[in-house]
Amino acid sequence: MLVFLSYSMIAVFMYAVMSKRLSALTALVLIPVIFALLTGHVADMSSMMIDGIKLLAPTGIMITFAILYFCMMTDAGLFNPLIQFIIKIVKGDPLKIVVGTAILGICVGLDGDGATTYIIVATALLPLYKKIGIRPQVMATVLLLSIGVMNILPWAGPFSRAASALKVDPTGLFLEMLPVMCAGLIWVIFVACYLGLKERKRLGIHEIKPDDDLIHHEQNTKSWKSWFNLLLTILLVFSMIKGYLPLAPLFILAFCIGLVVNFPELSEQKKLVAKYADSVLAVSSLIFAAGIFVGIMTGTGMIEAIAQHLISIIPESSGSYLSSITAFISMPFTYILTNDAFYFGILPILAETASHYGISANEMAIASLIGQPIHLLSPMVASTYLLCSLTNVDYGENQKASILWCTGTCLVMYVAALVIGLI
Numbered sequence: 001m002l003v004f005l006s007y008s009m010i011a012v013f014m015y016a017v018m019s020k021r022l023s024a025l026t027a028l029v030l031i032p033v034i035f036a037l038l039t040g041h042v043a044d045m046s047s048m049m050i051d052g053i054k055l056l057a058p059t060g061i062m063i064t065f066a067i068l069y070f071c072m073m074t075d076a077g078l079f080n081p082l083i084q085f086i087i088k089i090v091k092g093d094p095l096k097i098v099v100g101t102a103i104l105g106i107c108v109g110l111d112g113d114g115a116t117t118y119i120i121v122a123t124a125l126l127p128l129y130k131k132i133g134i135r136p137q138v139m140a141t142v143l144l145l146s147i148g149v150m151n152i153l154p155w156a157g158p159f160s161r162a163a164s165a166l167k168v169d170p171t172g173l174f175l176e177m178l179p180v181m182c183a184g185l186i187w188v189i190f191v192a193c194y195l196g197l198k199e200r201k202r203l204g205i206h207e208i209k210p211d212d213d214l215i216h217h218e219q220n221t222k223s224w225k226s227w228f229n230l231l232l233t234i235l236l237v238f239s240m241i242k243g244y245l246p247l248a249p250l251f252i253l254a255f256c257i258g259l260v261v262n263f264p265e266l267s268e269q270k271k272l273v274a275k276y277a278d279s280v281l282a283v284s285s286l287i288f289a290a291g292i293f294v295g296i297m298t299g300t301g302m303i304e305a306i307a308q309h310l311i312s313i314i315p316e317s318s319g320s321y322l323s324s325i326t327a328f329i330s331m332p333f334t335y336i337l338t339n340d341a342f343y344f345g346i347l348p349i350l351a352e353t354a355s356h357y358g359i360s361a362n363e364m365a366i367a368s369l370i371g372q373p374i375h376l377l378s379p380m381v382a383s384t385y386l387l388c389s390l391t392n393v394d395y396g397e398n399q400k401a402s403i404l405w406c407t408g409t410c411l412v413m414y415v416a417a418l419v420i421g422l423i
Helices: 002-018 024-038 045-075 080-090 094-111 114-132 136-150 157-166 170-203 223-242 247-262 266-275 277-299 302-313 316-336 339-355 361-369 382-391 395-420
Strands: none
Touching: 002 024, 002 277, 002 302, 002 395, 024 045, 024 277, 045 114, 045 223, 045 247, 045 266, 045 277, 045 382, 080 094, 080 114, 094 114, 094 136, 094 170, 114 136, 114 382, 136 170, 136 382, 136 395, 157 170, 157 339, 157 361, 170 361, 170 395, 223 247, 266 277, 277 302, 277 382, 302 316, 302 339, 316 339, 316 361, 316 395, 339 361, 382 395
16 A cells, blocks of 8 residues: 555656646655644644754755856856856857757766756856847756756766765776766767757847846956856865765855955845845745655655655566666656665665576666756756746646656666666
């Protein structure tokens, strides 16, 4: 019964959001609460909700101050040279703009963090999208595809989970995974070209110049502040990659330093925070609502029930194909489960079974990472709410528009791994 209710809750959530019966915010709260009551968890439901909120609180705080930091740097003119350079290159061609979005998303995504990539790329390119008339959904889809592949880097969460769960050498695993990732990135560029050509056909090519509609005027004109902002941002990204501090306090510290330097007057600081309060609230509220969703799924045992059901339905006769099976089940099950539940709960059991058929732990780790592009669409991934907020795209519409392209990324990486002989 619990397995049935678990799958039903996911199905009801997807239907409610994609059909626009409920907003993402209300669906994340009301649907799991209803199903928690159906499973008989009345007395302990509140503690589950609090546990889930606590789990996602660091992410919510990090994204809140990440938005404030990069919006502040936008107002300070940090990205103006980048925007001017992009305008000079693309020359109003929707195809070049969309492909440039993919390339910039891949480059910025080298830090392995989706949230900062979305903020930086949207800040730089969204004014251009609005000027030309390119649909923001195109940007959202292309960035999801870019991060779907870059999320497999060794310093990103899924890779480290897979490597540690199966006790494999991260360096060796990454070297084997690299050509698979390259195949995925080729697919990302292909999709960007396809979507860009559609937008070019719809809009044509516009002649534009770096004008006031695209460039944010610098609040502070002193050159030393421009250099300070650049160095502070580089130091921030470097510290994120090295892990000197957790992301939440790191962004809080960087924001406060940048705010004091660029906007020393208290009235200016209040005005800046008020200016972006709506954007911050829209994202942070969704993240804490997602905490309730995750907390109830975990506390009621739904995640564990789904994991055990998955293991039970794989027939023993398919043992020699377990790596391929793992690649395919990683797509839907990293959507409905947390990465921790999949990589630490399911993958070790699958890998242990696969070892009896001569399938190595490295092979299973590679297979398990192939489904990550789908995972980004999961209601438990906070950064996707941020992306939808930044691009002003409906969450349900984004699911419908992006899911097939994300599935395509997974299939391309699977075929590449199969051709190379990694699985």
